Amino acid sequence: MSEKTTSFYDETHTVFGHHHNKLLQWIFSIDHKRIAILYIIVMLCFFVLAISIGLTMRLELFFPGEQILTPDRYNQAFTLHGTIMIFLFVVPGIPAVFGNFLLPLLIGARDVSFPRLNLLSWWFYLIGCMVALVSLFIGPGFADTGWTFYAPYSVKTETNVIFALTAAYILGLSSILTGINFVVTVHRLRAPGMNFFKMPLFVWGLYSTAWIQILATPVVGITLILVIIEKTLGIGIFDPSKGGDPILYQHLFWIYSHPAVYLLILPAFGVVSEILPTFCRRTIFGYRSIAISSALIAIIGYLVWGHHLFTSGMSEWTKIIFSFLTFFVSIPTGIKFFDWVATMYKASIVFKTPMLWVVGTIITFAIGGLTGITLVTLGVNIHLHDTYFVVAHFHYTIFGGVVFMLFAAMHYWYPKFIGKMYDEAKAKIAFYLIFIGFNTLWFPMFFAGALGMPRRYFDYLPEFTIYHQIAGVGAVITVSGILFMLYTLISGIKKGERCGANPWNASTLEWQIDSPPPLENFKNIPYVDFEPYEYEKGEPKHNLYNKIKGVQNEN
Numbered sequence: 001m002s003e004k005t006t007s008f009y010d011e012t013h014t015v016f017g018h019h020h021n022k023l024l025q026w027i028f029s030i031d032h033k034r035i036a037i038l039y040i041i042v043m044l045c046f047f048v049l050a051i052s053i054g055l056t057m058r059l060e061l062f063f064p065g066e067q068i069l070t071p072d073r074y075n076q077a078f079t080l081h082g083t084i085m086i087f088l089f090v091v092p093g094i095p096a097v098f099g100n101f102l103l104p105l106l107i108g109a110r111d112v113s114f115p116r117l118n119l120l121s122w123w124f125y126l127i128g129c130m131v132a133l134v135s136l137f138i139g140p141g142f143a144d145t146g147w148t149f150y151a152p153y154s155v156k157t158e159t160n161v162i163f164a165l166t167a168a169y170i171l172g173l174s175s176i177l178t179g180i181n182f183v184v185t186v187h188r189l190r191a192p193g194m195n196f197f198k199m200p201l202f203v204w205g206l207y208s209t210a211w212i213q214i215l216a217t218p219v220v221g222i223t224l225i226l227v228i229i230e231k232t233l234g235i236g237i238f239d240p241s242k243g244g245d246p247i248l249y250q251h252l253f254w255i256y257s258h259p260a261v262y263l264l265i266l267p268a269f270g271v272v273s274e275i276l277p278t279f280c281r282r283t284i285f286g287y288r289s290i291a292i293s294s295a296l297i298a299i300i301g302y303l304v305w306g307h308h309l310f311t312s313g314m315s316e317w318t319k320i321i322f323s324f325l326t327f328f329v330s331i332p333t334g335i336k337f338f339d340w341v342a343t344m345y346k347a348s349i350v351f352k353t354p355m356l357w358v359v360g361t362i363i364t365f366a367i368g369g370l371t372g373i374t375l376v377t378l379g380v381n382i383h384l385h386d387t388y389f390v391v392a393h394f395h396y397t398i399f400g401g402v403v404f405m406l407f408a409a410m411h412y413w414y415p416k417f418i419g420k421m422y423d424e425a426k427a428k429i430a431f432y433l434i435f436i437g438f439n440t441l442w443f444p445m446f447f448a449g450a451l452g453m454p455r456r457y458f459d460y461l462p463e464f465t466i467y468h469q470i471a472g473v474g475a476v477i478t479v480s481g482i483l484f485m486l487y488t489l490i491s492g493i494k495k496g497e498r499c500g501a502n503p504w505n506a507s508t509l510e511w512q513i514d515s516p517p518p519l520e521n522f523k524n525i526p527y528v529d530f531e532p533y534e535y536e537k538g539e540p541k542h543n544l545y546n547k548i549k550g551v552q553n554e555n
Contacts, residue, residue, distance in 0.1 A: 026038060028119070029119070030111075030115035030116055030118065030119050031111070031115075031519065032100050032101065032103075032104055032111050032112050032115065032118060033100075033101050033516070033517060035100050035118055035119060035122050036096070036097050036098070036099075036100035036101035037101075037417070038122055039092065039096040039097045039100065039122060039125065040097045042125070042126060042129060043088065043089050043092065043093065043096070043097065044486065046084050046088045046089055046129060047084075047085075047089045048483075048486075049084060050080075050081050050084040050085045050088075050089060051478075051479055051482060052479075053077050053080055053081040053084075054081050054085075054475070054479075055475050055476070055479050056068065056069070056077060057069070057074065057077055057078060057081065058441075058468075058471060058472045058475040059472060059475075060074060060458075061460070061468045061471075061472070062468060062469055062472040063465065063469075064459055064460055064461070064462055064465060065459060066458075066459075069458075071458045071459075072144060074458045075144035075146075075458070076141050076142045076143070076144045076159065078144075078146060078456065079142060079143050079144055079145055079146055079147060079164070080136075080142045082146060082147030083132065083142075083143075083147045083164060083167075083168070084132070085147075085398075086147050086398075087128075087132075087147070087167070087168050087171050088128075088129055088132065088171065090264055090398060090402055090403065091171070091175065091260060091263065091264060092125060092171070092174070092175065092178075093264070093402065093403075093406050094264075094267040094268055094271065094402070094405070094406055094409060095178060095182070095206060095209055095210075095213075095263075095267050096121075096122075096125070096178060098202075098267070098271070098406075098409050098413065099178070099182060099206045099209075099267060100112070100118065100178075101413070101416075101417065102202065102413065102416075102510055103182060103185060103186075103203060103206055104185065104189070104521060105416075105509060105510035105513070105517060105521055106199070106200045106202060106203050106508060106509055106510055107185070107186065107189060107190045107191060107194060107199065107200075107203060107509070108190065108191025108194060108509055108522060108525055108526045108528060109185065109189035109190070109191070109521070109522075109525075110520040110521050110522060110525075111520065111521075112181050112182070112185045112189075113181060113184040113185045113188055113189060114180075114181050114184065117177055117180070117181055118177075118178070118181055120177060121174045121175075121177035121178045121181070122174070124170055124171070124173050124174035124177065125170075125171060125174040127170055128167045128168070128169075128170035128171035128174065129167070129171075131163055131166055131167040131170060132163065132164060132167035134163065135160040135163030135164060135167070138160060138163070139159075139160055140158055140159045140160065141159055141160065142159065142160060142163075142164065143157065143159045143160060143161040143163075143164040143165075144157060144159050145157060145159075145161055145164075146456060148253060148257070149161065149164065149165060149168075149224070149227065149253075150246070150249065150250070150253075151227055151230070151237075151238030151239065151244075151246050151249040152238055152239040152240065152241070152244070152246050154227055154231070155227060155230050155231045155238060155239050156239070161227075161231070162228055162231060162232070165224045165227055165228050166224075166228070168220075168224055169221055169224045169225065172217045172218075172220060172221045172224075173221070175213045175217050176213055176214060176217050176218065176221075178210070178213060179209070179210040179211070179212070179213025179214040179217070180210075180214060182206055182207065182209075182210035182213075183207065183210045183211065183214065186199070186203060186206075186207045186210075191509075191525055191526050191527065191528045192525065192527045192528070193527050193528040193529045194528040196291075197287075197288060197291065198528055198531060198532060199291075199532070200270075200274060200508050200509075200532050200533075201269075201270050201273035201274065201284070201287070201290055201291060201294075201532070201533075202267070202270035202271060202273065202274045203270070204270060204290075204291045204294045204295075205266040205267040205268070205269055205270025205271075205273075205294055206266075206267050206270065207294075208262075208266045208294040208295050208297070208298040209262075209263050209266045209267050209298070211298055212259050212260070212262060212263040212266075212298055212301070212302075213263060215302075216255070216256045216259040216260065216263070216302070217256060219252060219255050219256045220252070220253060220255075220256035220257065220260075222252070223249065223252040223253055223256070226238070226252075227249070230244070247309070247312055247313070250308065250309055250312060251305070251306075251309070254305035254306075254308045254309070255302075255305045257305070257308075258301065258304055258305040258307075258308065259298075259301045259302050259305070261301070261397070261398075262297050262298060262301035264398065264401075264402045265297075265397075265401055265402055266294055266297060266298060268361075268401060268402045268405035268406065269290075269294065269336055269405075270294070271358075271405045271406075271408055271409045271412070272336075272340060272358050272361065272362070272405060272408070273290055273336075273340070274412070274506075274508065275354050275355060275357075275358050275408060275412050276340055276343050276344065276355075276358060277343065277507070277533040277535060278354075278412075278504050278505070278506040278507070279349060279350045279351070279352060279354065279355035279358075279504070280343050280344055280347035280348070280349050280350075281347065281348050281349075281350065281505075281535055282343065282347050282348075282535045283533050283534050283535050284339070284343050284533045285339045285340075285342035285343040286335070286338075286339035286342065287531075287532070287533065289335050289339060290335070290336055290339050292332075293332035293333070293335045293336055294332075296332040297329060297332045297333060300325065300328060300329040300332070301329060303325045304322060304325045304326045304329055305322075306318060306319075306321075306322035307322045307323060307326045307375075307376045307381075310322075310323075310378060310381045310382070310385065311381070311382060311385045311386075319378055320378070322376075323376050323377070323378055326372075326376040327373065327376065330369065330372075330373060333369060337362070337366065340362065341362075352424065352504075353411045353422075353424060353427040353428055353431060354408050354411045354412035354504075356428060356431050357404060357405070357407050357408030357411060357431060358405075358408050360404060360431065360435045361400065361401060361404040361405050361408060364396055364400030364401065364404060364435075364438065364439070365396070365397065365400055365401035365404075367396050367400070367443075368393055368394075368395075368396030368397035368398075368400055368401055369397070371389070371392070371393040371396065371446065372393055372397065374393075375389070375390065375393060384449060384450065386454055386455055386456075387448075387449035387450075387452060387453055387454055387455060388445040388446075388448045388449035388453045388454070388455050388467075389445070389446055389448075389449025389450055390449065390455060391442075391445055391449065391455045392442045392443070392445035392446045392449060393446075395441075395442045396442060399438065399442075400438060400442075407431075407434075407485070410489065411427060411489075412504070413510075414489065414492070415499045415503050415504075415515050416510060416511070416515050416516065416517070417516060418492065418493055418496065418515075418516065419498060419499065419514075419515045419516045420492055420493065420496030420497060420498055420499060421492065421496045421497050421498075421499045421503065422488050422489055422491075422492035422496055423488055423491070423492065423495075423496070426484070426488040427485065427488050427489075429484065430481050430482075430484045430485035430488055431481075431485075432481075433477055433478075433480060433481025433484060434478055434481035434482060434485065435481075436477060437474050437475070437476070437477030437478030437479075437480070437481055438474065438478050439474070440470060440471070440473060440474030440477060440478075441471050441474030441475050441477075441478055442471070442474070444466075444467040444470045444471055444474075445467065445471060447467060448464050448467040448468075451463075451464070453467070499515060500515070501513060501514055501515050503515075507532065507533055507534060507535065508532060508533075509526060509528075512526075
């Protein structure tokens, strides 16, 4: 069903008509594919900035004492690194880029339900980024509170914390608009014949995530506004010296921020579920259990925020309840891992770069998940809380899980975005560099944390030097691998060989149209009367070019 139409790089819709200026054609486009490209350009720029700051912090920690950063600058660098990585890169990451680009393609739609709202969400994202960036060059510099902005310190600090809070608020608004768009799109624009259990699993991940964006994000938005009000008007909300309650801030912040972990990981799980059947050349094991587990993770994820406050003085019974609920959320996550491993069992696996990223992610995220179980064990948590063990767990979960899966998505759908192929050999070298460097960087921190090395400290005792030096070497390898990976992908835009519509021999709808997709995706809206991920003897069970019946769009 390949359509001989003009690529979206040559023709598009804009909110003000078709501009002659190429830049205006892009920044005012309401084509979901162009908006996804705009997101990834901005996100990758900030990602490079964030890893540069992270590398600088690692170099500072290579030896005890002050090397290249003062304590105040270290705190600002620490906050900036976390804020960029969480709010500007990881949270919007997979939904904003791959959700925007692929959701209509995967469900057989021509665009999202609200194209102009989609463009507005990107503009809010860009404005939030600019507010955060401007604060670097005004007055005392960026906030030094850490990316969690804990009160009452965030109320008392003289740095530009209001800019950081405002930026996070605007970015949250962008996230809410995207979530609304995705929920309505999934409910209203699925192709005829596609019920919920014929949707690709990536769509299930996006759909579950969208509900978290809609329901949880307003809580943190209100919290950030309360901090701004307290800081500007002097009202006692979180500051105990004025009758406020700092523990209230922690509850409000984590009521959003722990569901946000699943906001990050559910689309990433969907990426794995798309790539595995393609490169295992077989039907995915347990389609329905993977789909339902995404919804269960989203629901249970709302109920576990309290495990961040085990040392804050909450009652013993409350600790036991939150500990139990956190253990419970690992069950649907474990179901996914079981189904993925069962899919790979005795499969004819093709180890292309996307599959390497998936296997590497399963390893690193499993380490992150298992150490998370360790941290919610009440007695152990008292010892490990606020140590580098938590930092290592966090990075294995977020970077080794979400970001690695984002890299897998970048390589898997690269031909669909660009219409060309990257250099496979170079892409594999980049994977091995990043995988080895990442584990060299963060695995020693488990040992340092278990021995008592506190997190967020500018300096440390001499006995922890070896762990920081091994981590410093790992950081250099990781950053080198990331830059080499970006170089490989960017050079493929000009030098890569052109590929067909379906270079991976995949079975889902987006691979049945041209690469890159034409404007409005489908000339005829497809009729879906087949199950996703059906393979037989290494080939798609049904030839989708014959199986997809074109139904003329009545509009």
